[in-house]
Amino acid sequence: MAGMKAVKEIFVYGPGPSSSHTIGPYNIAKDFREYLENKEVREIKATLFQSLAFTGRGHLTDQIIKKALEPYKVEVIFDTKTKTNHPNTLALEAFLQDGTSILKRYVSYGGGVFGLEGEKVKSDDIYPFSTFDELINEMAKAQTDDVFDILTKYEGKDLKEFGLDRLEKMFNVIEKGLSASSILPGNLKLKRVAGELNKRAEQIEDDFAKRTLLLSSFAYSTAEENASGDFIVTAPTCGSAGVVPAVLYYEYKVNNQPLEKLAPALIVGGMVGDFIKANASISGAVSGCQAEIGSATSMATASLCYLYNLSLHQIEYGAEVAMEHFLGLTCDPVEGYVQIPCIERNAMAAIHAYTAFLYAKEISKMRKNEVSFDNVVKAMKVTGDSLNYQYKETSLGGLAEVVKGPKKD
Numbered sequence: 446m447a448g449m450k451a452v453k454e455i456f457v458y459g460p461g462p463s464s465s466h467t468i469g470p471y472n473i474a475k476d477f478r479e480y481l482e483n484k485e486v487r488e489i490k491a492t493l494f495q496s497l498a499f500t501g502r503g504h505l506t507d508q509i510i511k512k513a514l515e516p517y518k519v520e521v522i523f524d525t526k527t528k529t530n531h532p533n534t535l536a537l538e539a540f541l542q543d544g545t546s547i548l549k550r551y552v553s554y555g556g557g558v559f560g561l562e563g564e565k566v567k568s569d570d571i572y573p574f575s576t577f578d579e580l581i582n583e584m585a586k587a588q589t590d591d592v593f594d595i596l597t598k599y600e601g602k603d604l605k606e607f608g609l610d611r612l613e614k615m616f617n618v619i620e621k622g623l624s625a626s627s628i629l630p631g632n633l634k635l636k637r638v639a640g641e642l643n644k645r646a647e648q649i650e651d652d653f654a655k656r657t658l659l660l661s662s663f664a665y666s667t668a669e670e671n672a673s674g675d676f677i678v679t680a681p682t683c684g685s686a687g688v689v690p691a692v693l694y695y696e697y698k699v700n701n702q703p704l705e706k707l708a709p710a711l712i713v714g715g716m717v718g719d720f721i722k723a724n725a726s727i728s729g730a731v732s733g734c735q736a737e738i739g740s741a742t743s744m745a746t747a748s749l750c751y752l753y754n755l756s757l758h759q760i761e762y763g764a765e766v767a768m769e770h771f772l773g774l775t776c777d778p779v780e781g782y783v784q785i786p787c788i789e790r791n792a793m794a795a796i797h798a799y800t801a802f803l804y805a806k807e808i809s810k811m812r813k814n815e816v817s818f819d820n821v822v823k824a825m826k827v828t829g830d831s832l833n834y835q836y837k838e839t840s841l842g843g844l845a846e847v848v849k850g851p852k853k854d
């Protein structure tokens with residue numbers, strides 16, 4: 446039985462627009478600074494490889510590295526030719542006044558997690574299980590039917606407090622984004638629409654349309670904040686950070702669900718993301734957008750199922766359905782900006798999460814689901830492994846190949 450890391454690591458607070466391309470490099474640059482303590486640094490060279498090189502400009506990777514290494518002089522090189530073992534490899538080399546240099550090669554794994562190339566990531570497994578089947582056995586042994594009890598047992602009694610803190614940050618991001626009206630950074634010159642969409646949705650009388658557009662406005666809001674390079678909470682990544690907060694904020698604002706109930710629901714959703722991270726990937730550069738938006742949708746659905754007191758079997762059903770219909774989803778951000786298709790995709794995914802929740806609630810009573818959650822994660826992994834690299838956060842295929850942004854100034 447393989448283990449699994451803390452669910453808390455799924456919800457990282459950091460600078461967007463990409464956990465692997467900004468939070469990871471930001472943390473890497475901070476780590477590199479420690480090697481430079483008491484040294485006289487003349488200049489630093491940062492070399493981005495593969496996915497980091499292909500989409501680094503659009504993902505603001507160069508800017509965040511420079512920011513984290515201020516006030517050092519930093520030159521950033523985008524090396525799209527050299528092959529590395531991991532698509533998100535980054536080399537930092539400091540040239541010192543005495544003529545020597547310090548070189549470290551890092552990998553950004555997604556979710557802000559990083560390590561030195563060739564070394565194992567530092568954080569330890571804290572769970573003795575990493576699949577839904579194993580969780581079911583664990584709950585039977587512990588004689589509990591509340592999955593949050595199991596998570597608290599391994600992560601500590603402060604888990605609910607952690608969930609409340611992350612909810613507060615997520616909701617603040619949504620509220621900030623709803624009052625912003627500007628053009629997103631980058632060549633696409635995309636107008637922010639979350640605030641206006643929210644106002645229009647409030648005027649609509651038709652229930653279905655109102656619900657759909659309100660929920661969408663919340664997802665747009667976080668995704669637009671993320672695209673601006675502002676701080677957001679990964680869920681499980683930056684690019685897909687709008688889905689989980691949108692459904693929980695909708696429950697908070699529209700259905701008056703208390704924060705006390707929403708916090709454990711958020712954590713249970715995080716557990717689903719953790720299962721996917723342990724057995725497949727949550728990184729678009731490794732497995733395409735199915736790993737980001739697919740995972741976020743599974744998480745949001747599991748949160749809704751838990752919030753409405755559905756059984757563990759139904760939580761599994763919902764998380765599975767949510768992922769199943771995103772299998773094969775490619776990562777193809779136009780010009781490397783986490784804007785098209787990412788922002789709209791977050792909103793579509795939030796709606797999809799509600800549908801998956803309703804299927805789990807109703808259809809699960811009519812017949813057994815033939816696809817288990819553990820199997821859909823396996824399917825996501827094999828699909829991701831066989832996806833052409835053009836569809837893994839390189840901006841070389843799909844929409845990125847066909848759609849061109851406006852002419853540069």
Ligand code: SF4
Pocket residue numbers: 684685728729730733734735737738775776777778783784786787790838
């Ligand atoms: S297409 Fe999906 S995986 Fe790729 S950057 Fe956008 S949200 Fe992330």
